[in-house]
Amino acid sequence: MAEVKRVERPLSPFMIGPYYRPQMTSISSILVRITGIATLGTVFLVVAWLLAAATSERAFECVNWLLTSVIGDIVMTLAAWAVWYHVLGRLRHLIWDLGYSVNIPFNEAMGKVMFIGATVLTLITVLVV
């Protein structure tokens, strides 16, 4: 039998799945982008609520009911998580941009801090609000 020749193919962190192991560095970074774009949706909800409040009491009651219903609560909690995660992610970018900690161990640790921190901050938000 002919010898199988192994070909070294280039791999990219974007080939997540069977070809590229998900890593804390790549996943935490991709999530920063996703949460950033998702926050535009949150802005839409907030603007809709403000606009309804400025329009009439009936419009306000409709949108306010929507945002404080069970589904609204779930959406707003997820939105809060996304915002907190993105804030921590951007804080990491600021640290990098000032020239500190551009290394893998710090960023794997910071990735964990971002996940845990965002969850803790969301819990605080839910408790306070």
Next chain:
Amino acid sequence: MRFITDLKRAEGLGSARAGTHHHWKMMISSAALVVLVPLFVFTFGCALGRSHADVLAYFARPFPAIVTALTLVAVTLHCKSEADEAIIDYVHGVKAKLALVAMTVLAWTLIAAGLFALVRLAL
């Protein structure tokens, strides 16, 4: 045929073109939003779920109104840049241009609508 070398055409443009400006804008807005976002989350959270009359009185006060206005403008422009970057990375050609136009329209509509609502609530 172009009577100019590749080097000559690239000279003076800088490797990143407008990239440094984009980067600087993101850095500044990130720093501002690290302060503004926590203020906004709790200010808005306090108003959400209250009665209509309470909300009217709440946004008539300067602090909630100003924090909300600043955060609205800064967050929307920051997230617009974020989305523009994603469009430039993954979409190309005419589609990319249309997507960038759509993003600009969406962002400024959100800002205008939000500010209009705030002014009506505050006055």
